[in-house]
Amino acid sequence: MTNAFDEMRGKDGSPRRAYEAVAAWLNATPPEVLAAKREEAERLFRRIGITFAVYTEGADTERLIPFDIIPRVIDADEWAFLERGLTQRVRALNLFLKDVYGTREIVRAGLIPERSILLNPAFRAEMQDLAPPGGVYTHIAGIDVVRVSADEFYVLEDNCRTPSGVSYMLEDREVMMRLFPDLFSRCAVAPISRYPEDLLETLRSLAPPACEGEPTVVLLTPGQFNSAYYEHTFLADEMGVELVEGADLVVDDGRVFMRTTQGLKRVDVIYRRIDDEFLDPLAFRPDSVLGAPGLMAAYREGGVTLANAPGAGIADDKAIYRYVPDMISFYLGEEPILKNVPTHDCADPDSLAYVLDNLHELVVKEARGSGGYGMLVGPHATKAQRAAFAEKLKAASSVYIAQPTLALSTCPTFVESGVAPRHVDLRPFVLVGADRVRITPGGLTRVALKDGSLVVNSSQGGGTKDTWVLRATNAAAGGK
Amino acid sequence: MLARTADSMFWLARYMERMENVARLLEAAQHMSALSADAxxxxxxxVAAGCDQGYALKYDTTTPENVVRYMAADRDNASAILCCLDQARSNARAMRIALTRDMWDAVNEAWLESRSLPPSAFAMENLPHTLDWVKxxxxxxxxxxxxxxxxNDVYWFTRLGTFIERADNTARILDVKYHVLLPDYSGVGGMLDYYQWTSxxxxxxxxxxxxxxxxxxxxxxxxxxxxxxxxxxxxxLRSCFDEITENLDRLAEAYGRxxxxxxxxxxxxxRLRYARIDSIFQQGLHEFLTDSVERTAEIGNEIAKLYLL
Incomplete structure (x- = not known):
């Protein structure tokens, strides 16, 4: 992708306005200093204990996600635009979910085939006609955005179930402020430290009907062997709420309680970081020991709120993705602000024929897959790889979707060969309460560390960067 | 607080305390064995660390090198120094939220260091240095x-872990050597006795x-x-039990039961507050100490029943 949009430098090679300070700093900083800072960053991350588990490795299951010390900078105007687009999109996704588990007007209107919903494995019949507090289903959404030019942003995928990565967003910032306090203060960066507070306020706004007084919020984790366990402890700690496991919860008479040193204590809102199937052995997988028996019944009776709601995954399904622009116009009567990548559903024979003819230009991935496993990036694959993939595709076409290969923007990144452009994406986190939408300025920037690679997933050699959203200049004048 | 949190804090403190006690036992043994050549x-x-039976399953003879290896680094021995640290860190990690940053750093950094210890760290000539690190x-x-x-309660459960473990250890250390303290002890006599007591x-x-x-x-x-x-x-033992009762009383006040x-x-x-040492000797030092170990275990079980399950 030689013609990818460079976020730091314009076509003439001079730095874009948002990057002026960072470009000057890079010019003035020798590589040895950057290398020393990178080592210091790694030490800090190890000390904090921010690791993720890799299931395929040997005994040492705790590893660090590589961190790149060069910040990614986003202008205040660009951010304002993104923020409008994200709010719009997540509002539409929530209205879609309410509709899916209600009267399905969007199906009646002929915009989405009923089978795409009812036969979708992410659809939860248990949610039919259940009205969650505030009519909100996806309370914490992570929307993966890529940039292809100065003013074009595409949503690559929506994450409406239990998106992770926000602890990296917060810890990356902590580390950057420690490593580069001067650069940071010169740039007038919008703070992100309010995220845990915003999350807690969002969750508290969702108290169930049976709750009297201040709602008690807990975070439900599958436990310390989960790959995102660090994040669970981090968020519970930052919010000052209990971090519970399924075995800590008891359901009695339509209410949920946790076992404490003083006996049972009532729980009102559960920010759950376990998958739908494991929430309640009585409602979903009977062999689950991660959830609490009776939880769904209590939820249905309004005794407890689950965030995000079970069944929210239907909104982020890759087969549903292509209808999101339709949802925006159908529910909101608005034009989509953020673009959708044209998507070919290989289940459709015409689409399949097109995809097979154009494999060299397309990205093909499993509709239900995640983590960047088992995908083909056509332009980067050899002829033989494409031929092999075509056979797989023909054998199980309904499993796959295909999209044009986007020229993801690049940011300067400190790699073995020095500072070089690498492709990035962005996952901002959108919080939807019963009261309002809250978005922290920034998000998690993921970077493909391999030269030319477009796959940013940490399981595929991706790293992270701190994301600096600049404050609007008039606000910056009054700040420190 | 969650019962599981209290349990993790209790055991975190116990394992850290146990680790230190094992280090002190090895230190004393190395010091003493410099004076007398036998094992x-x-x-x-x-015996004092409760490791004798596990050791006997692995080794036929008692040699300093094997004892050190078993008590310091053997993964089959749950009370080995490195295993205590692993378990402490595992409890800490399970309850990161209840730990302060400084506590986490203390446990996690030591654990990270322990993983890069060379095998020679527990060789006899390096032992004092490594045991200093453990302490x-x-x-x-x-x-x-x-x-x-x-x-608050998190702190009181942590304190309980420390002092239950310490009470157990002190009683065991004394019990292993109780015979050298008895008036009718007919050991080698002279200087060696003096060193025994000092040890x-x-x-x-x-x-x-x-x-x-x-x-x-x-x-x-x-x-x-x-x-x-x-x-x-x-x-x-007196200090340990004063601490145990004090922390239990605070929990009772806070929780109202x-x-x-x-x-x-x-x-x-x-009993410890009003006892005299001569009456303990009259009733039998060994019996007193065995009874103390049993009582400590019983109290630990009852704490678990009331709060940790």
Missing amino acids: AEWQSAL RTATRFRGAYAGTMLR ILQAVSAVRAYKVVYHGRVTPWNVADLLILRPEMPRS RGECHRLAGAAAS
Whole structure:
């Protein structure tokens, strides 16, 4: 992708306005200093204990996600635009979910085939006609955005179930402020430290009907062997709420309680970081020991709120993705602000024929897959790889979707060969309460560390960067 | 707080304390064995740490190298120093949220360091240096929690873990050597006895404390008095049980209920408060110490029943 949009430098090679300070700093900083800072960053991350588990490795299951010390900078105007687009999109996704588990007007209107919903494995019949507090289903959404030019942003995928990565967003910032306090203060960066507070306020706004007084919020984790366990402890700690496991919860008479040193204590809102199937052995997988028996019944009776709601995954399904622009116009009567990548559903024979003819230009991935496993990036694959993939595709076409290969923007990144452009994406986190939408300025920037690679997933050699959203200049004048 | 949180804090503190005690036992054994060539000191260390049976399954003879390997680094021995640290860190990680940053740093950094220890760290010539590191780690952990934790139930459960473990250890250390303290003990006599008594003091870092309290040469009765009845000695049974009852009382006040653990701890503490060392010797030192180990275990079980399940 030689013609990818460079976020730091314009076509003439001079730095874009948002990057002026960072470009000057890079010019003035020798590589040895950057290398020393990178080592210091790694030490800090190890000390904090921010690791993720890799299931395929040997005994040492705790590893660090590589961190790149060069910040990614986003202008205040660009951010304002993104923020409008994200709010719009997540509002539409929530209205879609309410509709899916209600009267399905969007199906009646002929915009989405009923089978795409009812036969979708992410659809939860248990949610039919259940009205969650505030009519909100996806309370914490992570929307993966890529940039292809100065003013074009595409949503690559929506994450409406239990998106992770926000602890990296917060810890990356902590580390950057420690490593580069001067650069940071010169740039007038919008703070992100309010995220845990915003999350807690969002969750508290969702108290169930049976709750009297201040709602008690807990975070439900599958436990310390989960790959995102660090994040669970981090968020519970930052919010000052209990971090519970399924075995800590008891359901009695339509209410949920946790076992404490003083006996049972009532729980009102559960920010759950376990998958739908494991929430309640009585409602979903009977062999689950991660959830609490009776939880769904209590939820249905309004005794407890689950965030995000079970069944929210239907909104982020890759087969549903292509209808999101339709949802925006159908529910909101608005034009989509953020673009959708044209998507070919290989289940459709015409689409399949097109995809097979154009494999060299397309990205093909499993509709239900995640983590960047088992995908083909056509332009980067050899002829033989494409031929092999075509056979797989023909054998199980309904499993796959295909999209044009986007020229993801690049940011300067400190790699073995020095500072070089690498492709990035962005996952901002959108919080939807019963009261309002809250978005922290920034998000998690993921970077493909391999030269030319477009796959940013940490399981595929991706790293992270701190994301600096600049404050609007008039606000910056009054700040420190 | 969650019952599981309390359980993790309790065991975190126990494992850190146990790790330190094992280090002190090895230190005392190495010191003593420099004076007498036989393996009795190493055997005593195994017994005091409750490791003798596990050791016998693996080794036919007691050699210093094997004892050190078993008590310091053997993954089959749950009380080995490195296993204690693993389990402490695992409990800490399970309950990151209840730990202060300083506590987490103390445990996690030590754990990271332990993973890069060379195999030679436990060779005889490096042992003192490595054991110093272990003691420093435990001290840093206690200092971190004393200095940074809120004085609430999380803290009281952590304290309970520390002192239940310590009471158990002190009683065991004394019991292993109780015979050298008895008046009718007919050992080798002379200087070696003196060193035996001193080694007990050394195993609980009380050599200087003894001098401050008794101002004189070491006698077996005073050693027993110091480690059983002296309230100012931080590793005496008396001190441990004062701490146990105090922390249990605070929990009872905060939660508004008491249980069997309160009764048992109160009984044990008042026995220590009003006992005299000569009557303990008359009734039998060994019986007294065995009884103390059993009572401590019983109190631990009752704490679990009331709060941790």
